[in-house]
Amino acid sequence: MPNDASPTVPTALDLTGDVVALTRALVDVESVSGNEQPLADLVEQALRRHDHLTVLRDGNVVLARTETGAPERVVIAGHIDTVPLAGNLPSWIEGEGEDQLVYGRGSCDMKSGVAVQLSVAAACERPVRDVTWVFYDNEEVEAERNGLNRIARTRPELLAGDFAVLCEPSGAGIEGGCQGTMRVEVELRGRAAHSARSWMGENAVHAAAGVLGRLVDYAPRQVEVEGLTYREGLNAVDIRGGIAGNVIPDRCVVAVNYRFAPDRDAAAAEAHLRAVFAGYDLTVVDVAEGARPGLDQPAAAAFLAAVGGEPRAKFGWTDVARFSAMGIPAxxxxxxxxxxxxxxxxxxxxxxxxxxxxxxxRWLQG
Structure with a gap:
């Protein structure tokens, strides 16, 4: 169970020791989105102690590159920020041996993955394919603050590669690509009236029944893309309307989230929703493209062979989509x-x- 002690914040990171101990050291450095600088400093300092790496810093994004002249370059990325704390620092351990669990904010999402990156970056001095290691900030907040997004926009050459791996939690299995996501608002209009004389108005909230009925009757697709099966989803995620307890509402808005397979782009997803909600006023308020798996690429095939197991589709959106937008399968x-x-x-x-x-x-050393 967690204790009430303050975390012993490390003054340096040991990248050559036990990777589980490194995970705990990373967890114990609080790095809620917007407060990543102390951890970025430690990551940069630790990487600079390894001469086979060329280390670059851009804000709180740290990049480390091998330059062996290998014919392929891969990008391996992870974010160093976390969501806010919930009484779950410092880290703690439960269980013994192979059943040991590391607890604490960021232990899963995704400082364990970052620990793996750092440990392998230090150990793999002569990889068979060159590597760009990326440690970025502000993944857990709005896209305009995302460090990977900023680098992709301002210094895309730093992210160039033939294949990318995002070390997000996946149960130590390969999750290919990701779903796209689109959020729309369906607006219903009525006519306001006193609720004691409701027949004189038109209730916009009641009109939402038609929208909700279409959602209840909707049959989401299951789509195979490059051998992986993606399950789509279309769901109401918010409904709002009305101004007072004695007024018939003249406006109601139903917010709908569509998770779509990566065989559709944003334009196709929007066209589909306009067909589903034909006759209603629909506005797109947020969209992010999905990403195809790209598992047919040579570097991906070697990665599959090294990792083993059966790849599966990623349900949800991750930053692999940013690599996909740059033409890099991930x-x-x-x-x-x-x-x-x-x-x-x-x-x-x-x-x-x-x-x-x-x-x-295994993958990087061939």
Missing amino acids: VNYGPGDPSKAHADDEFCPAAEIRSCREALL
Whole structure:
């Protein structure tokens, strides 16, 4: 169980020791989005102690590159920020041996993955394919603050590669690509009246029944893309209307979230929703493209062979989509159960941290 002690914040990171101990050291450096600088400083200092790496710093994004002249370059990325704390620092351990679990904010999402990155970056001095290691800030907040997004926009040459791995929690299995996401608002109009004389108005909230009925009757697709099956979803996520308890509402808005397979782009997703809600006033308020798996690429095939297991589709949106937008196929691969990300009892199995480290080493060392 967690204790009330203050975390012993490390003054340096040891990238050559036990990767589970490194995970705990990273967790114990609080780095809620917007407060990543202390951890970025430690990451930069630790990487600069390894002569085979060329280290660059851009704000609170730290990049480390090998320059062996290999014919392929891969990008391996992870974010160093976390969601706000919930009484879950400092880190703690439960269980013994292979059943050991590392608890604490960021242990799953995704400081265990970052620990794997750092440990492998230090250990792999002569990889068979050149590597760009990326440690970025502000992933857990709005896109305009996202460090990877900023680098992709201002210094895209730093992210160039043939294949990318995002070390987001995936249960130590490969999750290919990601779903796209679109949020729309369906607006219903009525006519205001006193609720004692409701027949003199038109209730916009009641009119939302038609929208909700279409959602209830909707059959989401299951789509195979490059051998992986993506399940779509279309759901109301918010409904608002009315101004007072004695007024018939003249306006109601139903917010709908569409999670779409990566065989559709944003334009196709919007066209589909306009067909589903034909006859209604619909406004797109947020959209992010998905990403195809790209598992047919040579570097991806070698990655699959090194990691083993059966790849599966990623349900949800991740920063692999940013690589996909740059023409770089990408997968999610990291320790931890995604359902434990952001949970108050967030944890990561130590065995998965170690197995992910071993798999990345096998891949990079050939």
